[in-house]
Amino acid sequence: MDHLPNRAGPDVPLVDRIAAANMEAVSRLRTAAPALTGVCVARDIIPELADRVLLHAGPPTTLDALCGPMRGAVHGALIYEGWARSPDESETLLKTGAIRLRCSHDFGVVGPMAGVISASMPLFEVRDPAHGTVSYAPINEGVGVALRFGAYDETVINRLRWIETVLAPALHRALHHLDAVRLVPLIGRALTMGDELHQRNIGATGLLFRILAPALVVDSLPAATLASIFGFLAENDQFFLNLAMAAAKATLESVRAIPYSTIVTAMSRNGVEFGIRISGLGDQWFTAPAPVPSGLFFPGFTADDANPDMGDSAIVETLGLGGFAMAAAPAVAGFLGLNSVEEATTMTRTMGEITLSQSPHFRIPALGGDGVPQAIDLRRVVNLEITPVINTGIAHRRAGVGQIGAGVARAPLRAFQDALRAFASRYADRAQSGR
Amino acid sequence: MDHLPNRAGPDVPLVDRIAAANMEAVSRLRTAAPALTGVCVARDIIPELADRVLLHAGPPTTLDALCGPMRGAVHGALIYEGWARSPDESETLLKTGAIRLRCSHDFGVVGPMAGVISASMPLFEVRDPAHGTVSYAPINEGVGVALRFGAYDETVINRLRWIETVLAPALHRALHHLDAVRLVPLIGRALTMGDELHQRNIGATGLLFRILAPALVVDSLPAATLASIFGFLAENDQFFLNLAMAAAKATLESVRAIPYSTIVTAMSRNGVEFGIRISGLGDQWFTAPAPVPSGLFFPGFTADDANPDMGDSAIVETLGLGGFAMAAAPAVAGFLGLNSVEEATTMTRTMGEITLSQSPHFRIPALGGDGVPQAIDLRRVVNLEITPVINTGIAHRRAGVGQIGAGVARAPLRAFQDALRAFASRYADRAQSGR
Numbered sequence: 001m002d003h004l005p006n007r008a009g010p011d012v013p014l015v016d017r018i019a020a021a022n023m024e025a026v027s028r029l030r031t032a033a034p035a036l037t038g039v040c041v042a043r044d045i046i047p048e049l050a051d052r053v054l055l056h057a058g059p060p061t062t063l064d065a066l067c068g069p070m071r072g073a074v075h076g077a078l079i080y081e082g083w084a085r086s087p088d089e090s091e092t093l094l095k096t097g098a099i100r101l102r103c104s105h106d107f108g109v110v111g112p113m114a115g116v117i118s119a120s121m122p123l124f125e126v127r128d129p130a131h132g133t134v135s136y137a138p139i140n141e142g143v144g145v146a147l148r149f150g151a152y153d154e155t156v157i158n159r160l161r162w163i164e165t166v167l168a169p170a171l172h173r174a175l176h177h178l179d180a181v182r183l184v185p186l187i188g189r190a191l192t193m194g195d196e197l198h199q200r201n202i203g204a205t206g207l208l209f210r211i212l213a214p215a216l217v218v219d220s221l222p223a224a225t226l227a228s229i230f231g232f233l234a235e236n237d238q239f240f241l242n243l244a245m246a247a248a249k250a251t252l253e254s255v256r257a258i259p260y261s262t263i264v265t266a267m268s269r270n271g272v273e274f275g276i277r278i279s280g281l282g283d284q285w286f287t288a289p290a291p292v293p294s295g296l297f298f299p300g301f302t303a304d305d306a307n308p309d310m311g312d313s314a315i316v317e318t319l320g321l322g323g324f325a326m327a328a329a330p331a332v333a334g335f336l337g338l339n340s341v342e343e344a345t346t347m348t349r350t351m352g353e354i355t356l357s358q359s360p361h362f363r364i365p366a367l368g369g370d371g372v373p374q375a376i377d378l379r380r381v382v383n384l385e386i387t388p389v390i391n392t393g394i395a396h397r398r399a400g401v402g403q404i405g406a407g408v409a410r411a412p413l414r415a416f417q418d419a420l421r422a423f424a425s426r427y428a429d430r431a432q433s434g435r
Numbered sequence: 436m437d438h439l440p441n442r443a444g445p446d447v448p449l450v451d452r453i454a455a456a457n458m459e460a461v462s463r464l465r466t467a468a469p470a471l472t473g474v475c476v477a478r479d480i481i482p483e484l485a486d487r488v489l490l491h492a493g494p495p496t497t498l499d500a501l502c503g504p505m506r507g508a509v510h511g512a513l514i515y516e517g518w519a520r521s522p523d524e525s526e527t528l529l530k531t532g533a534i535r536l537r538c539s540h541d542f543g544v545v546g547p548m549a550g551v552i553s554a555s556m557p558l559f560e561v562r563d564p565a566h567g568t569v570s571y572a573p574i575n576e577g578v579g580v581a582l583r584f585g586a587y588d589e590t591v592i593n594r595l596r597w598i599e600t601v602l603a604p605a606l607h608r609a610l611h612h613l614d615a616v617r618l619v620p621l622i623g624r625a626l627t628m629g630d631e632l633h634q635r636n637i638g639a640t641g642l643l644f645r646i647l648a649p650a651l652v653v654d655s656l657p658a659a660t661l662a663s664i665f666g667f668l669a670e671n672d673q674f675f676l677n678l679a680m681a682a683a684k685a686t687l688e689s690v691r692a693i694p695y696s697t698i699v700t701a702m703s704r705n706g707v708e709f710g711i712r713i714s715g716l717g718d719q720w721f722t723a724p725a726p727v728p729s730g731l732f733f734p735g736f737t738a739d740d741a742n743p744d745m746g747d748s749a750i751v752e753t754l755g756l757g758g759f760a761m762a763a764a765p766a767v768a769g770f771l772g773l774n775s776v777e778e779a780t781t782m783t784r785t786m787g788e789i790t791l792s793q794s795p796h797f798r799i800p801a802l803g804g805d806g807v808p809q810a811i812d813l814r815r816v817v818n819l820e821i822t823p824v825i826n827t828g829i830a831h832r833r834a835g836v837g838q839i840g841a842g843v844a845r846a847p848l849r850a851f852q853d854a855l856r857a858f859a860s861r862y863a864d865r866a867q868s869g870r
C-alpha cells in the first residue's frame with residue numbers, strides 16, 4: 001500500500017494491513033469537505049445519456065428486471081425527454097432495446113428512490129477539494145406524486161420541466177454569486193435541529209434556503225419567477241435530502257478503493273436487489289433481495305402494497321446519517337414506526353457496534369455531543385450479525401402510484417456475508433503470497 | 436365570576452374559586468391562536484410616544500434608577516429619534532425631565548433586554564382572534580452590538596434606520612400578501628428542531644424565512660434591496676425571538692385579569708428589579724432585586740462585568756418556552772452553562788412542578804412528546820420554593836458595551852412571596868365577606 005509505506009512489506013499480517021487501511025479510510029471520511037458548487041445538465045457530465053441511456057438507483061439491473069415504480073419512473077423519463085408520448089409508447093420503445101440502463105453510482109451520481117436520471121435533467125454538483133472527488137444528485141422534486149416514486153403523470157412531467165428551465169438555471173446563477181456551500185458544517189448544524197438527513201431534512205432545508213435566498217435575488221429575475229422558486233423551496237421540507245446524498249457520495253468516493261479496507265462504501269437498492277460495495281473490493285457489488293421496509297403507511301395502503309426497498313439514498317446511512325443518526329431526530333422516529341425516543345437512541349447506539357469511528361463533525365446533542373457512528377466495518381456486520389438500518393420512503397409496487405409510506409429497512413445480511421467471503425478469498429491469498 | 440356562573444355564589448370555598456379560575460386560564464392558554472398580522476410604527480399604536488416618551492422593559496422604573504445598559508439604550512433611542520446628537524446631549528436632555536419612561540407591558544408591547552422603544556421604531560403586530568388580544572414587539576436587530584444590549588454607536592443607529600426605512604415596509608407589504616402567519620404551529624414545529632425559543636430560535640427563524648421569502652419578492656423591489664433584506668434575515672439566527680415574545684404576550688393577555696386566578700401572567704426585568712404579575716391581581720407588579728444570571732461569558736468578560744438580568748423576554752418562559760422547554764434544546768444547554776442533556780431534561784421536569792398544565796401544542800420529542808410545562812401557579816412556586824428558570828442574554832453593566840454572555844437566571848422567590856401575600860389578603864377577605 002503506497003499510502004502507508006511504513007506498514008508495507010510482505011511480513012505485515014493481514015489483520016494489521018486491514019487496520020492500517022481502515023485507519024486511512026476513517027481519516028479520509030473525517031477530512032472530507034464536500035461543498036455544493038453548481039448545477040449542471042446530466043448530458044454534459046455523462047455524454048452517453050444523450051444516446052438513450054438512463055441512470056437508475058441501486059446495483060445494476062436490466063429493463064426486464066425492473067420493479068413497478070422504477071418502470072414507472074422510466075416511462076416518466078422517456079416522456080419527459082420526448083422519446084415517448086405515453087406509457088404505452090414507452091413500453092413499445094423499451095421492447096425495441098433502444099433504451100439502455102446504467103447504474104448511477106458508476107458515474108458518481110446518486111438519486112433517491114427510483115433514481116432514474118435522463119439526459120436533460122439538471123444535477124447538483126458537489127465537489128470535495130480535500131480529496132478531489134465529485135458527486136452529483138438530481139434536484140428534489142418535492143412532495144406528492146413524483147418521478148422518484150414511480151409516478152409519471154402530467155403534473156410530474158411539468159414539474160420536471162419547470163425544474164429544468166426555471167429552477168436549475170436560477171440555482172446555478174445563485175451559486176455563482178456564493179462561495180461553494182460547505183455541506184459538512186451545514187449537516188452538522190442540521191443534526192442539532194432534529195434532522196437525521198434522510199427522512200427529515202427540515203432544518204437543513206431552512207439553513208440552505210437562508211444561504212441561497214440572498215444570492216437568488218441578485219440577478220433581478222421577474223417577481224413571478226422568484227415567487228415560484230421561493231414557493232417551491234418553501235413547500236418542500238425534504239429539499240436538502242438530495243444534497244445530503246451528494247455530500248455522502250462525494251465523501252465516500254474518497255474511500256472507494258483502498259486495498260485491504262473493509263469499510264462499506266455504498267449501500268443501495270433498485271427495488272429488487274439490495275447491494276453494497278466494499279472499499280477493498282472496489283466497484284464490485286454484493287447483492288441480496290431487497291427487504292420490504294417496516295413502518296407506517298398512508299391511509300388506504302398496507303404492507304401488501306409496498307415495493308421492496310429502493311433508492312441510492314442509503315448512501316447517507318453509509319456515511320453515518322439517516323437511521324444511524326436516529327437519536328438526533330426523535331420527531332421523525334414515530335413517523336417511521338418507532339415507539340419511543342429510547343428506540344431511536346438504541347438504534348444509533350447499535351449502529352455504533354458495527355462502525356469504527358464517530359464523526360467529529362456530525363454530533364448529536366441528545367447523546368451529549370457524541371458523533372454519529374461512521375465507517376461501517378464489513379467484518380463487524382458479519383461477526384455480530386447486526387446489519388445497517390436505513391430510514392426510507394416506501395413506494396407502491398405498481399408503476400404510476402407513488403409514495404405510500406415511510407419506515408425503516410434492515411440491510412440483508414447475505415450481501416455482507418458474500419462480500420466478506422470475497423474479501424477473504426482475495427486478500428488472504430494475496431497476504432499469503434506476500435503481494 | 437361571571438364567566439364561571441355555575442361556580443359563583445357566596446358559598447363557594449376560595450380553593451374552588453381558584454381552581455375554577457385557573458381552569459379557565461389554562462383553557463385560554465390552550466386555545467390561543469396568536470398570528471403575525473403586520474408591521475406598524477410605534478407612534479401609530481401609542482400616540483404619546485411622539486411626546487418624548489420611551490418604553491422600557493421590565494417593571495416600571497425611573498430615569499434615575501436606570502441600569503447602565505438601559506441608560507445606553509435610552510441614549511441610542513434619543514439619538515435615533517434626532518432628539519439628541521450625542522450621549523452627552525442625551526444626558527443633558529434627560530436631566531431636564533423632558534423625557535418620560537413607560538413600562539412597555541402596559542401597552543401590550545414586549546422588547547428583549549433593554550426593550551427601549553421610541554416613536555419611530557417599527558413593531559411587529561401579533562393578533563389572537565380566539566381571544567381578541569393583540570401584542571407588539573420590535574424587529575430583532577441581529578447579532579453583535581445592538582441597542583437592546585445598551586450599545587448606541589453609529590452602526591447601531593444606522594441599522595435601526597435601515598430596519599425602519601427598508602426592512603419594516605418590505606415585511607409589512609409581504610405580510611399583506613400572506614394570510615396571518617399562525618405562530619402556534621410554527622413554534623410547535625421549532626420545538627422539534629432544537630429551539631427553546633429564547634436563546635435558540637434557529638429553527639423558527641428558518642421556518643419563518645421560508646414563509647416570508649415568497650411574499651417578499653412579489654413587489655419587485657430592487658435586487659440590491661432584496662439582497663440586503665435576505666442577507667439580514669440569513670445572518671440572524673435569533674430573528675424569531677421577538678415574535679416568540681409577541682406570541683407569548685398576546686396569549687398571556689387573555690389571562691391578564693381573571694379574578695381568583697393564581698397564574699403568573701408576566702415575568703420581566705429592568706436590569707435592577709425583577710417583576711411578576713398575577714392574573715387575579717391584574718396589572719400590579721411584585722418585584723425583587725433582579726438576579727445576575729449564571730452562565731458563560733464571551734472571552735475577556737467575567738461575572739463581575741455582568742448587569743443583573745434584564746428584558747421582557749422572560750415572557751416566553753411565562754408561557755412555558757425558553758428555560759421551561761430546555762429539554763427540547765440540548766444544543767443550547769452547553770452555551771447557557773449547563774453540563775449535560777440530563778440537566779436540561781431535569782430543568783423542564785422541575786418547571787413541571789410549579790405549573791398546572793402541559794401545552795398540547797408545544798411538545799418536546801425528546802420527552803416522548805410531552806408538552807412544555809405551562810401556567811405557572813403562584814402558590815406552587817411559593818410552597819415548593821421552586822422559582823422559574825429564565826434563559827437569558829447577559830449585558831455588560833456599563834452603557835455602550837453590549838452583550839457579554841448568556842446563561843440562566845433564577846427568578847427571585849421574594850416577588851412570588853409578596854404576590855401570594857397580596858393575593859391572600861385580597862381574596863381571603865373577599866371570600867369571607869361573600870363578595
